[in-house]
Amino acid sequence: MDMSRGCALQALLIVFITGSLADLQLLPSPVNISMVSINLKHTLYWDPVMVPGNVTYSVQTQGEFESRFVSHYWHEIKNCWNISARKCDVTQEVSTSVMYKFRVQTLVGDRLSAWAELDPPFNRRSTLLTLPKVELQVSELNLVAQIKDYGADFTFFIFYWKKGGEDDVNCITTSSYDVSTYLEKAEEGKEYCAEVIAYARPINRNSSRSDTVCVQVQGAKQSVVFITLLSIFGVVLVFVPIVLGVWKFAYVLRYYCCPDEDIPEMLKEPNMGQRMLRNSHSSEDSEEINNVELHEHRLLENSSFIVKMPKL
Ligand SMILES: *[C@@H]1O[C@H](CO)[C@@H](O)[C@H](O)[C@H]1NC(C)=O
Numbered sequence: 001m002d003m004s005r006g007c008a009l010q011a012l013l014i015v016f017i018t019g020s021l022a023d024l025q026l027l028p029s030p031v032n033i034s035m036v037s038i039n040l041k042h043t044l045y046w047d048p049v050m051v052p053g054n055v056t057y058s059v060q061t062q063g064e065f066e067s068r069f070v071s072h073y074w075h076e077i078k079n080c081w082n083i084s085a086r087k088c089d090v091t092q093e094v095s096t097s098v099m100y101k102f103r104v105q106t107l108v109g110d111r112l113s114a115w116a117e118l119d120p121p122f123n124r125r126s127t128l129l130t131l132p133k134v135e136l137q138v139s140e141l142n143l144v145a146q147i148k149d150y151g152a153d154f155t156f157f158i159f160y161w162k163k164g165g166e167d168d169v170n171c172i173t174t175s176s177y178d179v180s181t182y183l184e185k186a187e188e189g190k191e192y193c194a195e196v197i198a199y200a201r202p203i204n205r206n207s208s209r210s211d212t213v214c215v216q217v218q219g220a221k222q223s224v225v226f227i228t229l230l231s232i233f234g235v236v237l238v239f240v241p242i243v244l245g246v247w248k249f250a251y252v253l254r255y256y257c258c259p260d261e262d263i264p265e266m267l268k269e270p271n272m273g274q275r276m277l278r279n280s281h282s283s284e285d286s287e288e289i290n291n292v293e294l295h296e297h298r299l300l301e302n303s304s305f306i307v308k309m310p311k312l
């Protein structure tokens with residue numbers, strides 16, 4: 001009786017222990033853990049764990065120093081703790097070019113799986129540098145370039161040249177991306193081309209050279225008309241006040257030195273009457289001449305009129 005009770009207790013204990021062990025074993029660890037690192041942005045991925053309940057995951061990391069000297073110490077990644085997503089951005093965790101270990105755990109309620117490790121560990125030197133993209137634009141004759149969709153930690157070498165002048169290639173370095181970088185004043189009617197290399201400073205590595213992009217600068221016609229109109233307007237704007245000023249000045253001057261007043265009788269020229277008589281005599285002569293001329297003119301007019309008449 002005692003023995004059978006003892007056996008039952010033992011069996012219960014065994015069932016309980018194995019049951020809890022089975023529970024642990026039943027919650028599988030994540031599999032197929034992989035790192036995708038592009039242009040120094042690192043994301044850890046894993047496959048979903050298919051078990052009933054709300055499955056979440058947690059991620060920890062360990063740098064090369066800890067791996068060697070305090071291998072029990074793992075650093076938990078705050079934004080990837082008990083998450084339902086199956087990826088984790090670990091860019092901020094990787095601050096030097098050494099080996100980093102990563103491991104992922106499955107959680108369902110208060111049950112945990114064993115940790116599963118990324119194999120092999122990750123070094124940011126293995127990051128993939130994509131072909132940079134550059135856009136070339138001309139705005140108010142400023143030649144500008146814009147590097148697309150890259151990231152921080154890069155220096156960009158922008159090579160540019162005038163088409164036909166490939167021997168004379170200029171280079172500008174910038175750390176800006178997704179904003180315009182000024183290159184130089186563009187010449188009207190010319191075509192400019194550019195290529196870019198992205199230099200990853202933390203790992204001292206260059207990307208491949210981008211595809212060549214070109215831009216045609218608009219011809220001069222439109223702007224010449226515009227500039228001409230603008231200069232005419234400017235000239236008018238400058239000269240009108242000057243002309244007005246000069247006119248006003250002359251007006252003032254005239255009143256200042258030659259006042260427009262009646263000349264007193266005393267100052268009038270003597271023998272005025274005689275002179276006027278002589279003038280009227282000569283005007284009689286001229287009147288005679290005028291009359292003759294007028295007569296001739298009328299005759300001419302008449303003749304031309306006569307010539308025209310029969311036609312009508
Ligand atoms: C592992 O995951 C990658 C994508 O993250 C997928 O392409 C690949 O097929 C997976 N491998 C297995 C064995 O499931």
Ligand SMILES: *[C@@H]1O[C@H](CO)[C@@H](O)[C@H](O)[C@H]1NC(C)=O
Binds near residue numbers: 052053054
């Ligand atoms: C999973 O979580 C949601 C809330 O986030 C809850 O409504 C649901 O009941 C949970 N399912 C299970 C199977 O625990």
Ligand SMILES: *[C@@H]1O[C@H](CO)[C@@H](O)[C@H](O)[C@H]1NC(C)=O
Binds near residue numbers: 056082107109110
């Ligand atoms: C994980 O989050 C769920 C809710 O999403 C919560 O019920 C659970 O207790 C959390 N587990 C841990 C270990 O923090």
Ligand SMILES: *[C@@H]1O[C@H](CO)[C@@H](O)[C@H](O)[C@H]1NC(C)=O
Binds near residue numbers: 157197
């Ligand atoms: C990267 O490219 C630039 C421009 O061609 C060059 O000056 C530099 O030496 C290169 N650096 C490396 C590490 O290849």
